[in-house]
């Protein structure tokens with residue numbers, strides 16, 4: 635099922651939202667196109683869920699606008715193209731999974747096939763179980779199936795893999811990749827930075843309702859000059875920690891791990907001071923390091 639890749643699926647233009655005295659979103663500009671996955675990252679309370687709620691027409695922006703497929707989110711036709719998995723679902727406990735899935739599929743003119751939904755969300759063996767009797771992770775998989783069953787052109791996934799075991803998470807990632815490959819636009823929020831690193835074409839970091847960084851995973855990582863040095867060394871960690879180029883150091887048994895912006899200088903010093911040093915590794919900042927640094931700067 636190949637869909638059009640071109641075109642903006644969702645756009646926030648100067649979008650702001652306050653709750654009383656709290657500024658939840660402060661004029662964000664962002665867009666996501668077909669066949670692209672945007673990871674919306676940020677600490678608790680940064681404004682991620684509010685951004686999604688504006689796009690779904692659940693809230694109205696106080697200033698600026700949000701467009702879904704070039705229309706206002708209030709228009710049903712625009713929302714029909716969306717699949718949504720929010721943090722809380724509020725589904726009826728007494729319905730069986732099959733009933734929930736068939737009911738939701740019936741809202742769409744051209745839904746995804748039932749077997750396809752079952753396979754893509756890992757619902758084998760759960761179809762005749764009541765929703766309320768499922769485990770938290772199983773309920774999350776059902777919510778995911780409901781989000782994709784309408785064959786959406788735009789998918790909002792708000793922390794979709796929270797509470798999932800490793801197998802379920804791997805399966806969801808494969809399904810998300812498949813959907814992006816089919817031309818679906820995806821907006822994903824997650825606190826698992828390895829998830830963003832594995833899936834995202836672009837990352838936007840929100841802090842205090844503003845976008846403080848936006849770009850590819852590579853670009854975000856490159857904003858941070860930190861390197862991680864690991865080695866086996868007998869040097870005293872506290873002494874290494876006192877070197878001016880060292881941000882932090884920790885010892886785990888015979889290994890030490892050092893975070894620095896000046897890897898070459900620190901490596902030279904380590905080798906100079908410890909001729910027995912071995913298993914030296916230097917790694918550049920991961921997305922998690924960059925995220926910590928960027929949100930700390932923003933704060």
Ligand SMILES: Nc1ncnc2c1ncn2[C@@H]1O[C@H](COP(=O)(O)OP(=O)(O)OP(=O)(O)O)[C@@H](O)[C@H]1O
Pocket residue numbers: 653656657658676677678679680681682683684685
């Ligand atoms: N209904 C509400 N009434 C008042 N304040 C709210 C409401 N909903 C959210 N807020 C506030 O708006 C800000 C943004 O909240 P939001 O839920 O969008 O953050 P988030 O980035 O999704 O956080 P999390 O990672 O914890 O899910 C927070 O300060 C939050 O306390």
